[in-house]
Amino acid sequence: MATATGEALVTGGALLAAGGSVVLVCLTVTATLDGRQTPLDIADTFYGTHFGDLQGWAQGCYAPKSSVRQGTSTITPELKPASAPHAPPGPGPHTGKDRDTRRPGRIYVTYTKLNKTTQRSYSGRTSMVIDLNKDLEAQANLAVASRDLNHHVNKDENAEPKSPGFLPAVRDEFDVGTAVNYANRYGDVAYWRIRGREQQLIDFQGGAQSGHQAPYLTENIQRGVAKDNPLGRLFHDAATKHWGQLHPYTGD
Structure with a gap:
């Protein structure tokens, strides 16, 4: 468990350190302005880290993992059902011409x-x-x-x-x-x-x-x-x- 946690922190730290790269900065800024998930947000999803919570990272006090910025959606690939590995985000029920x-x-x-x-x-x-x-x-x-x-x-x-x-x-x-x-x-x-x-x-x-x-x-x-x-x-x-x-x- 300690090894896995260490690897997650090293990986997350490397990603944050890479934040100086033009690619990562541009992707993060663009996604934030569009109200979408940033690369750091997605990294937090995979590794259970808090690198997307920059204020919490600086203060050492993070928002609960269940908290989501208003206007953004969470990405939770681990919840994808094994019986439908390629299923897109589920639509609501279709009635009448909505089916087409x-x-x-x-x-x-x-x-x-x-x-x-x-x-x-x-x-x-x-x-x-x-x-x-x-x-x-x-x-x-x-x-x-x-x-x-x-x-x-x-x-x-x-x-x-x-x-x-x-x-x-x-x-x-x-x-x-x-x-x-x-x-x-x-x-x-x-x-x-x-x-x-x-x-x-x-x-x-x-x-x-x-x-x-x-x-x-x-x-x-x-x-x-x-x-x-x-x-x-x-x-x-x-x-x-x-x-x-x-x-x-x-x-x-």
Whole structure:
């Protein structure tokens, strides 16, 4: 128990120390202004820490964990039912024409594709705006098929390999959130999970070429999550908590 607590404090402390990075500061400020969860809020959810309570952190007296800022929503991935691992936030009861109302959200998916020439795999991720009232698995498959055609490539995703030797992409895991605007993706725990899952897939297959010498074991030239990404450990832990650990953490 003491070891786990120590690891949580070290991880949380590292995240807070990384607060000087432009990426983390911008994400935190933007989320706060929009009334959404900040990276520190989500870190507190996973590790049971109080780094999002900056006033309490400075005074040594924290608000009860049940307290929530007015206008924000809590993210509690541990309460997600095992019988419905990809269920989106539950809608209220539908009656009449409400049953046909579109409920937009975003689906995040990991996939692999084998290069039949080199016998090496490429692992990647993609996302797409979907209708949360429709079949999620079918929409996850559509997102992967679209990405396989180099459609729906978002700005923080690696470019798809062009070699004609690749077989069609095979879907791995998927999860859903509500960030219709991709700029709000950090407010979806599903995004954190899929980022961690992508990197674990790459490591499981043998690691990105950028961190190894030839002969290479994968078709991934770059890592999915940079070694020095301040949120890398959180991505990894979010994926592990949801799907189990496919490969140990390889970040800094």
